[in-house]
Amino acid sequence: xxxxxxxxxxxxxxxxxxxxxxxxxxxxxxxxxxxxxxxxxxxxxxxxxxxxxxxxxxxxxxxxxxxxxxxxxxxxxxxxxxxxxxxxxxxxxxxxxxxxxxxxxxxxxxxxxxxxxxxxxxxxxxxxxxxxxxxxxxxxxxxxxxxxxxxxxxxxxxxxxxxxxxxxxxxxxxxxxxxxxxxxxxxxxxxxxxxxxxx
Amino acid sequence: xxxxxxxxxxxxxxxxxxxxxxxxxxxxxxxxxxxxxxxxxxxxxxxxxxxxxxxxxxxxxxxxxxxxxxxxxxxxxxxxxxxxxxxxxxxxxxxxxxxxxxxxxxxxxxxxxxxxxxxxxxxxxxxxxxxxxxxxxxxxxxxxxxxxxxxxxxxxxxxxxxxxxxxxxxxxxxxxxxxxxxxxxxxxxxxxxxxxxxx
Amino acid sequence: xxxxxxxxxxxxxxxxxxxxxxxxxxxxxxxxxxxxxxxxxxxxxxxxxxxxxxxxxxxxxxxxxxxxxxxxxxxxxxxxxxxxxxxxxxxxxxxxxxxxxxxxxxxxxxxxxxxxxxxxxxxxxxxxxxxxxxxxxxxxxxxxxxxxxxxxxxxxxxxxxxxxxxxxxxxxxxxxxxxxxxxxxxxxxxxxxxxxxxx
Amino acid sequence: xxxxxxxxxxxxxxxxxxxxxxxxxxxxxxxxxxxxxxxxxxxxxxxxxxxxxxxxxxxxxxxxxxxxxxxxxxxxxxxxxxxxxxxxxxxxxxxxxxxxxxxxxxxxxxxxxxxxxxxxxxxxxxxxxxxxxxxxxxxxxxxxxxxxxxxxxxxxxxxxxxxxxxxxxxxxxxxxxxxxxxxxxxxxxxxxxxxxxxx
DNA sequence: TATGAATGAGTGTTCATTCAT
DNA sequence: AATGAATGAACACTCATTCAT
Numbered sequence: 001x002x003x004x005x006x007x008x009x010x011x012x013x014x015x016x017x018x019x020x021x022x023x024x025x026x027x028x029x030x031x032x033x034x035x036x037x038x039x040x041x042x043x044x045x046x047x048x049x050x051x052x053x054x055x056x057x058x059x060x061x062x063x064x065x066x067x068x069x070x071x072x073x074x075x076x077x078x079x080x081x082x083x084x085x086x087x088x089x090x091x092x093x094x095x096x097x098x099x100x101x102x103x104x105x106x107x108x109x110x111x112x113x114x115x116x117x118x119x120x121x122x123x124x125x126x127x128x129x130x131x132x133x134x135x136x137x138x139x140x141x142x143x144x145x146x147x148x149x150x151x152x153x154x155x156x157x158x159x160x161x162x163x164x165x166x167x168x169x170x171x172x173x174x175x176x177x178x179x180x181x182x183x184x185x186x187x188x189x190x191x192x193x194x195x196x197x198x199x
Numbered sequence: 200x201x202x203x204x205x206x207x208x209x210x211x212x213x214x215x216x217x218x219x220x221x222x223x224x225x226x227x228x229x230x231x232x233x234x235x236x237x238x239x240x241x242x243x244x245x246x247x248x249x250x251x252x253x254x255x256x257x258x259x260x261x262x263x264x265x266x267x268x269x270x271x272x273x274x275x276x277x278x279x280x281x282x283x284x285x286x287x288x289x290x291x292x293x294x295x296x297x298x299x300x301x302x303x304x305x306x307x308x309x310x311x312x313x314x315x316x317x318x319x320x321x322x323x324x325x326x327x328x329x330x331x332x333x334x335x336x337x338x339x340x341x342x343x344x345x346x347x348x349x350x351x352x353x354x355x356x357x358x359x360x361x362x363x364x365x366x367x368x369x370x371x372x373x374x375x376x377x378x379x380x381x382x383x384x385x386x387x388x389x390x391x392x393x394x395x396x397x398x
Numbered sequence: 399x400x401x402x403x404x405x406x407x408x409x410x411x412x413x414x415x416x417x418x419x420x421x422x423x424x425x426x427x428x429x430x431x432x433x434x435x436x437x438x439x440x441x442x443x444x445x446x447x448x449x450x451x452x453x454x455x456x457x458x459x460x461x462x463x464x465x466x467x468x469x470x471x472x473x474x475x476x477x478x479x480x481x482x483x484x485x486x487x488x489x490x491x492x493x494x495x496x497x498x499x500x501x502x503x504x505x506x507x508x509x510x511x512x513x514x515x516x517x518x519x520x521x522x523x524x525x526x527x528x529x530x531x532x533x534x535x536x537x538x539x540x541x542x543x544x545x546x547x548x549x550x551x552x553x554x555x556x557x558x559x560x561x562x563x564x565x566x567x568x569x570x571x572x573x574x575x576x577x578x579x580x581x582x583x584x585x586x587x588x589x590x591x592x593x594x595x596x597x
Numbered sequence: 598x599x600x601x602x603x604x605x606x607x608x609x610x611x612x613x614x615x616x617x618x619x620x621x622x623x624x625x626x627x628x629x630x631x632x633x634x635x636x637x638x639x640x641x642x643x644x645x646x647x648x649x650x651x652x653x654x655x656x657x658x659x660x661x662x663x664x665x666x667x668x669x670x671x672x673x674x675x676x677x678x679x680x681x682x683x684x685x686x687x688x689x690x691x692x693x694x695x696x697x698x699x700x701x702x703x704x705x706x707x708x709x710x711x712x713x714x715x716x717x718x719x720x721x722x723x724x725x726x727x728x729x730x731x732x733x734x735x736x737x738x739x740x741x742x743x744x745x746x747x748x749x750x751x752x753x754x755x756x757x758x759x760x761x762x763x764x765x766x767x768x769x770x771x772x773x774x775x776x777x778x779x780x781x782x783x784x785x786x787x788x789x790x791x792x793x794x795x796x
Numbered sequence: 797t798a799t800g801a802a803t804g805a806g807t808g809t810t811c812a813t814t815c816a817t
Numbered sequence: 818a819a820t821g822a823a824t825g826a827a828c829a830c831t832c833a834t835t836c837a838t
Contacts, residue, residue: 119226187391233829563759589789
């Protein structure tokens, strides 16, 4: 029926993976189509059989990243158990997912840059972060009674910020122990919103 | 014979300011020297009388940013009063400084990208964040007895992360009320490390 | 998958020949890559598929010239017969070779200029002339007994000079009958060194 | 009457001398107006008070060179004594003049290049060489009876060639002892045309 | 007269994209 | 489908020339 559909899509993935590796290494701006083709071990022209343009590679990388995000968030929303524990799982999942695919993480630097309003590529990074915030805000709302009064959307923003900000520091300085940061993040963020059971 | 009529360094600043505005708008990668010249209302060649290269403009922008950073951090270190309150002031100062110069803030997106290891421009962004962490870690240390045990460097990273991560979200979506985030950040971060006065 | 259709080195030669024609006409300094591309009837970018830079075109032209030189000199060294007759053949060969490829001859003007010490391009023109002199000095040495005493390296320099100087004048004024100058050169140079059979 | 005429012309000479020094060092193509101004120790704009354009500097340098040539040739024409001896004096004068002002000599490389037909600057180098040849041909004609039959214009070309060709080799390789070449040149050129007094 | 800041036309080079094979 | 040679638009940077002071 679709005799080469699998091949085609596998090939596409192969090229995208190569592109992500190169983007991670040199950054999008410094990456040439030639570099991607060489990394994917195919001819330069072949890249265009699977992607419309150089920018399309970054868009596809964004999509891959956004999909990971959606998955992690969906799990958090569908999870059961105490909301603050699900928040903890969410934070750990995010960091693990990034630590698992450090190359995908490194392209965040380019995705952030390209998210700019006047950019030609309107990758919907704002949307990704908006979803993050919404999901976490929802968890906080569910946790009503466990968290202090007044905790709300802004605190969700801070929690997302803490995660992304740690990630950012790791990207700037890979010596930072990104996985070890999960607990401190939770320490700060979860304790930072938890209701104090004052005597 | 006639001494210079123009103040070299004022002119330089004027061009740099124009460059920062354009970088903020279109991103460094998409900014042409011509754009900067037009924004500064001078000829293209004149840019080169004050900057060695296009990259030098970004480096200068980094320097401007780094100087702001150093000032804010210095104030935090020299401040008096309870450490956690000084942490609060620091957080507010950082956010205010960035909200005051949103264009300078937006080039952070480019500075982060250029911080990449293989980049040609050795902008010392890692150094900037390292100083941030050190300063905050110092405040936390001074706050010993007020903060929970085990609170340390990693928590400093989380606090820096929360600030930068909120900033990041604001950059992605300028509708976020960046200055209003100071209190939630402190809410989370300060409460997140403060000793619980358990009965 | 399909092997190259074009013969790389043939293409290279084609471009080089075009470049030499333009150099001959306008001089290297006044030649734009665009001129070369147009003369070769290809796109400007294609020049760079075969040559690293504009300078590389001149270097390649030098190589072509140097190869011709080496061939002519080798023939002179390998020749048989009385040395002074071989000198005559050498002189005639040099002039004929240049008259045959007047465009290659005209780039001599540029090669001489580029031979300057501080030049970026280390075209070994001095080496070429040094070989000329050595070869001719060798012929003169072999001719010992036929030439006057005291005839040596300096006279070789003068003979090379006479050839190149005639060439120079022809380049300045193409109406000079370069090939007809072979005999006068020999007249002067050979008679100028030949032993006088004094009574 | 002409209150600053001397000053003006002296200034012009100062600049021209500076230009010649720079041309000699880096070649005309690589010489910037800035280089000349710095060498002359004046402002860049001031160069244009005395010369119309960069090219005009090379033209002026040519004029200076051509004037030296004319002087030397005039002396040869006006001289007395046996023609072949005057030819000897001429050769020596030319070489001495060049050895005296090696910088003026070095710009020959640029003058030759710029003499090209399609060049924008039609420096009359062909004219200079033509005069050389005419003068020497005249000497040879006067020497009728002392030189072999058939010696004529072409031999004049060869003699001019020998001089210029030695000069060329010296310019390519300054280690060649230019002044020591006068005698070999005469050896070859004068003996090369002199009538053999056969027994 | 002297200056050097300002200019912008001009050019070498790169590289995304196309297309003949 | 796959290739890589060919292309030319785009751009950083240079520098001769101008001109306000």
